Amino acid sequence: MLIATFRLELDALALAETFEHHPSLEIEAERIAAHDIEWTMPCLWAANADFEALDGTLANDSSVDAIVETATFDGEKYYQIDWSDDVEKRINAYVDHEGSILSAKATSDGWQVRFRFVSRDQFDAFRDVLAEEGHSFRLLELVQPDEPRHSVGSLTPTQREALCAARERGYYSVPRDISTRELAAELDMSHQNLSEVLRRATETLIEATLQPTTAD
Known part of the structure; x- marks a missing residue:
């Protein structure tokens, strides 16, 4: 898949x-x-x-x-x-x-x-x-998930790289130390693409954190 x-x-x-x-x-x-x-x-x-x-x-x-x-x-x-x-x-x-x-x-x-x-x-x-x-x-992006039905919370390499760079460069600081366009340029991608990658990565992490657990 x-x-x-x-x-x-x-x-x-x-x-x-x-x-x-x-x-x-x-x-x-x-x-x-x-x-x-x-x-x-x-x-x-x-x-x-x-x-x-x-x-x-x-x-x-x-x-x-x-x-x-x-x-x-x-x-x-x-x-x-x-x-x-x-x-x-x-x-x-x-x-x-x-x-x-x-x-x-x-x-x-x-x-x-x-x-x-x-x-x-x-x-x-x-x-x-x-x-x-x-x-x-x-x-x-092209990904071949090992477990497509159980891949919630699993970041793609692109998402992981973008998130790590965003954190290290102060993208999530208040106020921000780097703009979306500046970070995108460092990662060699468009700012629209970076915004989408970060959004999907954030959604993945939120879903993994908030997904319901099954009682024993």
């Missing part, structure tokens, strides 16, 4: 037109299904945008068929989306190769999507689909 994180261009998935009008927008998908196309990524959280303007932009985005429901919270807005047929076909092509979408988020730089593949052949087939469609992509 392989866990792969890809950076995909916006056209490879959805919302390219929306990001043209809202370059600072941040999107995170919620309630992601592995193989049921109708319920893949229907729920989105949006941040860093004029939400009133964003409503209209999303409604006119060709990758969106309809906005079913919305709700506004402090600094964020929740959308339930019906995707266009083209988006559903793209996702169908991806998961047809047994690729389960574990997480997905987007900025103007593209989609960062985390997939799970049963085998290396299925991973290679997924990359072939992207290449055949002419979509640019970048593999950010």
Whole structure:
């Protein structure tokens, strides 16, 4: 089993037109299904945008068929989306190769999507689909967990390196001794990628600490 994180261009998935009008927008998908196309990524959280303007932009985005429901919270807005047929076909092509979408988020730089593949052949087939469609992509991380069902709390080498560097360089000091961009430059990665690596690492550690224990 392989866990792969890809950076995909916006056209490879959805919302390219929306990001043209809202370059600072941040999107995170919620309630992601592995193989049921109708319920893949229907729920989105949006941040860093004029939400009133964003409503209209999303409604006119060709990758969106309809906005079913919305709700506004402090600094964020929740959308339930019906995707266009083209988006559903793209996702169908991806998961047809047994690729389960574990997480997905987007900025103007593209989609960062985390997939799970049963085998290396299925991973290679997924990359072939992207290449055949002419979509640019970048593999950010590839992990082969020894125990995929029991890997909570297990940091990847990239996550461990980033966390150790962040701690040693005073990233978690108050005030910070180093900015995200400065630390990212030292680690030879983009600041967006570093932010995501640190976020995932923190979530992994929190889940490991707070996971329920089974009584004897």
